[in-house]
Amino acid sequence: MRGNKVLGGLVLLAIIALLNLPLPAELKLRAATRDSTVLPQTVLAIMGQRCHELFTFLFSARQAVRERESMMDEVARLRHDLRYLKELNRENRQLRRMVDFKEASAHGLLLGRVISRGGVSGWWQSVRINRGSADGVKPQQAVITVDGLAGKTTTVTAHTCDVLLITDPSNRIACRLERTDALGVARGRGVGLGGKTEFEMVRAAEPFQVDYIDKHAEVVEGDTVLTSGLGGGYPEGLLLGHVVGTSLDRSRLYQSLSVRPAADLGRLRYVWVVVK
Known part of the structure; x- marks a missing residue:
């Protein structure tokens, strides 16, 4: 208690001394204090x-x-x-x-949109479009694109129908060469089997084949193949494709032609159904 009083007294004396310093001494002290805080x-x-x-x-x-x-x-x-x-x-x-x-076009055409394809194994065999019997579609009607023949209608419901593509092996089409009028029958070859996986097989369709062309008929690469209209099913004059190769069949009595489809069957989105 006594120590606190002594300390307080010393502080008080220091304050009094500072307040009563001469002006020069006060200025020196302030300057020193300021310099020490720089x-x-x-x-x-x-x-x-x-x-x-x-x-x-x-x-x-x-x-x-x-x-x-x-x-x-x-x-x-x-x-x-x-x-x-x-x-x-x-x-x-x-x-x-x-x-x-x-x-x-000279034909009666009905526009349809492709809504599905035939799965992986049937990618090049069939498609389904959004037109059916309610729109006047019937089985066995030709289906075309602006580039060429795509196939024919098969199963028809009220509002949809399946289209068998020209690359399907079961499809048979009477045809002729535009330049020489040589007659033959086209059939599909389906997908190529060279891929390592199932999905690689859908990369491209094989060229379809035209059989029973007279072996003496002149055929050159690039010749145009049209439907002949014989046998019904397909109107005459529809573009099928172009010749990419020729060979004699096994009997050596006829020529067999490899034909590349004119229609881009891998990118079908819209097609025309030939209804008349």
């Missing part, structure tokens, strides 16, 4: 500046990350829109081409 103040100022810069950098980096993510989202959206517009433009061109084809 280094700590400088260090604190530098630390404060660095902290401010660090927080500013972190905030700016966070903003930059957000802006980058926003820009990436916008780029992705624009790319999606661009793909959609390109696809829409391609489909519009295809539809305009089909409309022009219908107007120039």
